[in-house]
Amino acid sequence: MSTALHVTDAADPRLADYTALTDVALRRRKEPAEGLFMAEGEKVIRRALQAGYPMRSMLLTPRWADAMRDVIDASAAPVYLVDPETAERVTGYHVHRGALAAMGRTPLPAAADLLASARRLAVLEAVNDHTNVGAVFRGAAALGLDGVLLSPDCADPLYRRSVKVSMGAVFSLPYARLDHWPHSLRDVTDAGFRLLALTPDAHARDIAEVAAETRTERVALMLGAEGDGLTPRALAAADTRVRIPMSHGIDSLNVAAAAAVAFYAVTHTS
Ligand SMILES: C[S@@+](CC[C@H](N)C(=O)[O-])C[C@H]1O[C@@H](n2cnc3c(N)ncnc32)[C@H](O)[C@@H]1O
Incomplete structure (x- = not known):
């Protein structure tokens, strides 16, 4: 079970996985190489977990903490609670669905x-x-x-x-x-x-x-x-x-x- 941590500083290094998401070139280069991808929104995060992808961390605006309570309780990954303005400063775009998860990739089938x-x-x-x-x-x-x-x-x-x-x-x-x-x-x-x-x-x-x-x-x-x-x-x-x-x-x-x-x-x- 993980503990939700309130983070107020957009430059906090623990949020590094979520920075500059609008920079397509950076993400193209970075995501596959680092074995990470972003799941956005409650449904997509749940589907990724159901499919067996490991969660590295989650970034939530507070109003999503209740909806994602079962996921938070079932996971050992850190959960960062940020207000919507901080979320936007970190990611570079408005996080409509209020929930992002950094997920680990799994090997592709041959x-x-x-x-x-x-x-x-x-x-x-x-x-x-x-x-x-x-x-x-x-x-x-x-x-x-x-x-x-x-x-x-x-x-x-x-x-x-x-x-x-x-x-x-x-x-x-x-x-x-x-x-x-x-x-x-x-x-x-x-x-x-x-x-x-x-x-x-x-x-x-x-x-x-x-x-x-x-x-x-x-x-x-x-x-x-x-x-x-x-x-x-x-x-x-x-x-x-x-x-x-x-x-x-x-x-x-x-x-x-x-x-x-x-x-x-x-x-x-x-
Ligand atoms: C926008 S089309 C590319 C058009 C390109 N000028 C061409 O001649 O293939 C993108 C892909 O959609 C498929 N596609 C689009 N229209 C098609 C059609 N009427 N019949 C079969 N495949 C089509 C083809 O696989 C094509 O490579």
Whole structure:
């Protein structure tokens, strides 16, 4: 059981994990290297704990101390109580949900383990926007995919924004990094997955048609970043290029929207 400690000085070194959270470049560099990530808000903190992530400390505004009483009582991690103004000075932004927790990372599963057990996977190439990564995870979890494989340059699913947008799906859906891009895509096809490349290219096949063909197969759906989309090397590694037909002169969907349509097609086509 931990004791809640009142802290009034925003420069208190015990709050160092929470400083400068708006500095995206710093967090990108610092979080994975130090094995930390931020969980924001009561629900997200509870989901992270349920998923087995160890809590290093918690920063609460006083009105959240009661709501989080059971968490405080069950944890040995220090809990710092700060008023909302101090919280804002420490983090650099308004802490809307009044509760932040510095959580320790746990080792990711190996891609080989995910490939051995999954039937439906998403593969993301260079999706470097944290909001999009979070939204893809939310859709993948909601629509029944078994996991996500990330190219080495994809944004961090445990970055604060990704966690928030995913509604905690980054904790429940297993994911792994593919170490060698695009060579590791061979591991996906060697594991028996049909690798579908999602592209708005008019020459690609309609996703509905291909989804009907792949009902009994293991399928991996590969998506690219805003801007350029999938690289030629990733497209070349795929078994089949598939597209979601577009209307009204719109050339493409946002990657998370395209992902949700494709996930639905391969999980709900009978
Ligand atoms: C904004 S799009 C990138 C657009 C880029 N100009 C291209 O040609 O791929 C981001 C990702 O969403 C997916 N996507 C978007 N619209 C799609 C569509 N109509 N059909 C299939 N995939 C689509 C693709 O995986 C794409 O790499």
